[in-house]
Amino acid sequence: DADVTQTPRNRITKTGKRIMLECSQTKGHDRMYWYRQDPGLGLRLIYYSFDVKDINKGEISDGYSVSRQAQAKFSLSLESAIPNQTALYFCATSDPRGSGANVLTFGAGSRLTVL
Amino acid sequence: AQSVTQLGSHVSVSEGALVLLRCNYSSSVPPYLFWYVQYPNQGLQLLLKYTSAATLVKGINGFEAEFKKSETSFHLTKPSAHMSDAAEYFCAVSVPGGGNKLTFGTGTQLKVEL
Numbered sequence: 001d002a003d004v005t006q007t008p009r010n011r012i013t014k015t016g017k018r019i020m021l022e023c024s025q026t027k028g029h030d031r032m033y034w035y036r037q038d039p040g041l042g043l044r045l046i047y048y049s050f051d052v053k054d055i056n057k058g059e060i061s062d063g064y065s066v067s068r069q070a071q072a073k074f075s076l077s078l079e080s081a082i083p084n085q086t087a088l089y090f091c092a093t094s095d096p097r098g099s100g101a102n103v104l105t106f107g108a109g110s111r112l113t114v115l
Numbered sequence: 116a117q118s119v120t121q122l123g124s125h126v127s128v129s130e131g132a133l134v135l136l137r138c139n140y141s142s143s144v145p146p147y148l149f150w151y152v153q154y155p156n157q158g159l160q161l162l163l164k165y166t167s168a169a170t171l172v173k174g175i176n177g178f179e180a181e182f183k184k185s186e187t188s189f190h191l192t193k194p195s196a197h198m199s200d201a202a203e204y205f206c207a208v209s210v211p212g213g214g215n216k217l218t219f220g221t222g223t224q225l226k227v228e229l
Contacts, residue, residue, distance in 0.1 A: 030135075050214060104161075
């Protein structure tokens, strides 16, 4: 099983619908992140969480919300999806300690299309 | 705030030729720098990282990068390209104590031709 699992991998929805993207991890990391990837724009940070009680906005949080249900689970919600939220979404985790410090481990991505 | 600029959104090389992907950074404090690779339909995978130790960093798959403070650069190189190197490459920067929040460049698509 993957260290960072994202569901669904692909989703097509309509404008105005509520969508939730889920992320779970088995690495035991406290820190989790949601990024959005658009062609030609690279990856941009939407939200990040350092533990269950600590959630922070990234550079493009408008239109999104998150929930950290447990150390291992971090969900991203679009309350009312719009077409310009069509993108590839990545969840990532990190641990500030040890040899893997400062390194993000990414999930395989969730491709969202909003019609 | 920190940023990175990747010069060239598409780079094409012949198999066996030198690979050079360019990255310049901007940071008000000494940065941490990273190169990630993304193969089709996959997430990002770490190639290498610079975190203030040796300025020449060796990564996986024969890639390496050199941190040059005077040029604010962190270019990625590989002496001999292989077909399997075709992918998108991202340079990223973070700052110590910044919570591992990476700021990514816009990516460079590497094409390897026979």
